[in-house]
Amino acid sequence: MQNILVVDDEAIQRRVLAKMIREARPNCKVLEAKNGQEALGVIQRDDIDIVFTDIKMPILDGLELIEEMNASSHDIKVIILSGYRYFEYAQKAIQLGAFDYLVKPVKEESIAQILEKVESSIRKEKTNQLENEEIKQQLNRTLSVYYERLLSDWVTGGIAESKCNEIRQQFSLESKGIVIVAKLNDESLLMESLYSVDRMKSDMLSGIEGRSSSIGPSVSFYSGEDKSMLITVLTMVRSFTEEIGTLTKLLKEFTAQTFEQFGMPLTIGIGEERSNLFQEARHSCKEALTAASFRYFLHTQDVIQYSEISGLIRTMHYDYLKEEELFKESIRKTKSEQIVKHVDDWFERILENGLPYPDQWNKAVIRMVSGVxxxxxxxxxxxxxxxxxxxAETRLSASSDYAICKSRFLDTLLQFMDIIQKSRSKKHETVIATCIHYLEMNYMEDLSLDRVSNHLFFSPNYLSLIFKNHLGMTFSKYLTDVRIKKGIELLQNSNMKVYEIAAKVGFKDDKYFYRVFKSRFGVTPDEYRRNNHMHKKEVD
Known part of the structure; x- marks a missing residue:
């Protein structure tokens, strides 16, 4: 869709021409202006592609309008509207760069033809522009691949002095400076980004180059080994201590802009200053990488100087067997509160005397999980x-910071506890099922908790406990319920005397049977039987 502007001081002619253009190109946006000065305002406000303008107008005429547009950066196709008596003005307009002219009164077929002509010219120019741009990009890519590789080798392993001189001359770098590393916190976000990855990385490169160059001569590039890592070599005339405040502010602005624009959280590490950076760039780069890695513990900081954390770093060794036993004991006892407390204590104690290297800590956590x-x-x-x-190892290894690691470690230990709980619960259910089956088959005998538990090889306390936990009642109540249920079946389906039924289902005393039955149903066994018979007759 194109934006077309019609400029004419005569309102009727302007509106008629605008209507003809809208009918010829219904998808185009058509705007109007009554003179050249008003047209310039529209051009500055809107992205105009084509201008149809009269020549003779007050304030600013068509020729002056073309001259003003030539002085600007707008690439606009101008079609002059001219009567026969002003034809020499149309020729002058063509000399000034107008695309073509139309003689008034303008006809609909003339509008269609000129629009097709100008649109064809615009398409051809864009095609040529794209081809030229592609050629330029290919040349730039060839150049950047060489220097990107050379720069990457320089800051990671060192290069020959001749190559250092080549870099110095190519990028006009000073001898004194630092290395800055900007790294994505989560590389998988690159795959999820809706924004073009190449465009995004190009914008990020431009963003950090623009800020670092305000401090001193610099060069930025992506690591040859890790394409998610953006490296900046910043050289300066003044000392690093004089520039660090401004630099930190600029880098924080850069991380904020990157997150706002692309949703990509960045961590920036800053290496220490080197007086001879061409010989010592790899040392400053290593420090910058180390500083960035400590975002793992300092997750609220997105710009970290190596000089600020170097004194806090300590090497750690795995000597946590005592903690390992505490975790195992809490898991076996299924004490979730104890597990949470032990995890809090352990993780807090790790940071009391300094910061371990993140990879060492991660290995210690994984080893702890393996032991527990x-x-x-x-x-x-x-x-x-x-x-x-x-x-568990995969999830812990993928933890981007200390807090996430702690959360996943706790989840893993609670998962272990849950496995034991479910296993024991399943075992208890098997015991209950075995006991219930035994009672169903032997309810008529003289049974007790001790007798049944001995028969099933369980302790009386254990059997009593799981009856309460799984069935919500005591062993004796469950046995009484079974006997009453069997007694009801005999009352309904036999002519046995009540005292005979009581003995048959395991009650030693028929009076106790009467008492329990009436307490349960509100009637005696005899009354229950009579009521049941009467109900059957009514049904029959």
């Missing part, structure tokens, strides 16, 4: 055990 997992080994199959450990 032995608590569940007897409750799962060998394959399930391996799968559980692999999943």
């Amino acid at each position: 997992a032995s608590a569940i080994k007897d409750f799962v199959t060998d394959q399930d055990y391996k799968d559980i450990l692999l999943e």
Whole structure:
């Protein structure tokens, strides 16, 4: 869709021409202006592609309008509207760069023809522009691939002095400076981004180059080993301590803009200053990478200087067997509150005396999980055990910061506890089912909790406990319920005396049978039987 402007001081002619253009190109946006000065305002406000303008107008005429447009950066096709008596003005307009002219009164077929002609010219120019741009980009890519590789080798491993001189001359760098590393917190976001990855990376490169160059001569490029890592070599005339405040502010602006524009959280690490950066760039780069990695613990900071954290770094060794036993004991006892407390204590204690290297800490956490997992080994199959450990290790390794690691570690330990709970619950359900079956088959005998538990090889306390936990009643109440149920069946389907039924279903005393029955149903066994017979007769 194109934006077309009609400029004419005569309102009727302007509106008629605008209407003819709208009918010829209904998808185009057609605007109007009554003189050249008003037209310039529209051009500045809207992205105009084509202008139809009269020559003779007050304030600013058509020729002056063309001259003003020539002085601007707008690439606009101008069609002059001219009567026969002003034809020499149309020729003058063509000399000034007008695309073509139309003689008034303008006809509909003339409008269609001139629009087709100008649109064809615009398409051809755009095609040529794209071809030229592609050629230019190919040349730039060829150049950038060479220097990107050279710069990457320089800051990661060092290069020959001749190559250092080449970099110095190519990018006009000073000897004194630092290396800055900007790294995505989550590389998978690149795959999820709706924005063109190449366009995004290009904009990020321009963003950091623009800010760093305000401090001193610099060059920015993507790492040859890790394309999600943006490296900036910043050189300066003044000392780093004089520039760090301004630099930090600019880098924080850059991370905020990147997140706002692309939804990509960045961490920036700053290496220490080197007086001879061409020989020591790799050291400053390593420090910048180390500083960026400590976002793992300092998750509220997005710009981290190596000089600020170097004194806090400590090497750690795995000596947490005591904590490992505490975790296992809490899991076996299924005490979730204890697990949470032990995790809080352990994670807080790790940071009391300094910051371990993130990769060392991550390995320690994974080793702890592997040790604690032995608590569940007897409750799962060998394959399930391996799968559980692999999943836990994968999730912990992918933790982007200390807080997420802690949350996932706690979830893993609570999962271990849940496995034991469910396994024990399943075992209890099996015991209950076995006991119920035994009572159903032997309710008529002289049964007691001790007798049944001895027969099933369980302790009386254990059997009593799981009856209460799983059935919500005592062993004796459940046995009485079974006997009453069997007694009702005999009352309904036999002619046995009540005292005979009581003995048949396991009650030693028929008076106790009477008492329990009436307490349960509100009637005696005899009354229940009579009422049941009367109900059957009514039904029959």
